[in-house]
Every structure is written in C-alpha cells, then in structure tokens.
Amino acid sequence: GNSVTQMEGPVTLSEEAFLTINCTYTATGYPSLFWYVQYPGEGLQLLLKATKADDKGSNKGFEATYRKETTSFHLEKGSVQVSDSAVYFCALSASGGYNKLIFGAGTRLAVHP
C-alpha cells in the first residue's frame, strides 16, 4: 500500500544552519507529494508541493525535489530561523485517491538563537 516515511525528530539546529528532513515514499502510479508545517497550537498548512517527477516545490526558502528514481522528497532550507521551529509533515496523494493524503509521522524542528 501507499506509505510515507520521514526521519525521526526532534531535529535541533542553531539559527542560520542548513536543514534537511528526509522523506521517502511508497506508492503505485504517480502520486503528488507535499510538505505541510504545523506551528505550535495551530492546524497544518501547506508549505510546498510537487505533482510530477523532477518538479521542485519551493516556498519561504524551503525546497524539495520530487525524485522518482529514489522515491524521495527531502525538505531543505539553506538558513533556518527561530521562527521555523515547528513540526513538518511529508505527505502523498495517490492517483485516484479522492484527494486523500497519506501523512508521515512528522518531524519536530527546534531552532535555537
């Protein structure tokens, strides 16, 4: 079946450090891939998405590239800020999946000044 695996947290970084959160997926067909972010006390919100192989999603300095050959969608940011502290969820939407999302377990990021 369809599934998403992302690296366990928490990830603790100093401000301006480089961030990578790994995400790999298992799916039939051609899924779309998403990164959602959840700030403390809030619901999830879309950070970026990619709908086909080799697409790069980007937003707020974050990037992720849809790699079909490695079934991966790793999230990166060149210089994190304290305000990036949140939980990050990788997700996929399978072909014919009625807009249903399959979420990973989430990775908590803590950025210190």
Add this chain to the structure above:
Amino acid sequence: DAGVIQSPRHEVTEMGQEVTLRCKPISGHDYLFWYRQTMMRGLELLIYFNNNVPIDDSGMPEDRFSAKMPNASFSTLKIQPSEPRDSAVYFCASSHDLAGAHNEQFFGPGTRLTVL
C-alpha cells in the same frame, strides 16, 4: 475567505458524556476530512466525505464515534460515550477537486478535547 472553522476550540468533559465537534469547510470545497492527533499515534485520518457522502470511515476507532455531513457547509463528529483515551486534538480539513489534480487540504485550527 474565513478558512475552515471549527468549534469549540477547547472542550473539557467527563467520561461518559456525549461530545460533539463541529466543522464548517471552505465554501465551494467538496471534500471534508476529520483527523485526530495525539502524541502517541500522531495524525490519524478518521473519516472523509465527498459531496456530503462518507467515502471511507475505516479510521473511525469504534462505534462510539460517528460523523455526519448534512449539507455542504457543515459537519459534526460525535463521541458517545466519551472516554479519557479520546483526549486529543481533532482537526477538520477541506479541499476542492480540480479535474483530477491532487489538491491541497486546508486545515482548521483544531478542537482540543480533554476527557476527565
């Protein structure tokens, strides 16, 4: 647009009581999803609707949970009777199906339920 609206934002109740959580999706969205989030189990999809019809309720934990969507602008998730292990944050999300594209879900702020 006001986004997805959930009420109440916080609910504290005693074991055995009935709890009703409410959701108003974004106008024009034809999918509605109910999720539960806990530290132990993470984010779980409970049930989702398309055009007010339940499509998949396999995530509903047991018969104490029920969900309805009487019209396109309102849905409820009911727990009767509630138990302490139901304590969690419950999220509602909605999305719009655009010609088969994979579209984002918009989440509400959640209802934090505490069952004593």
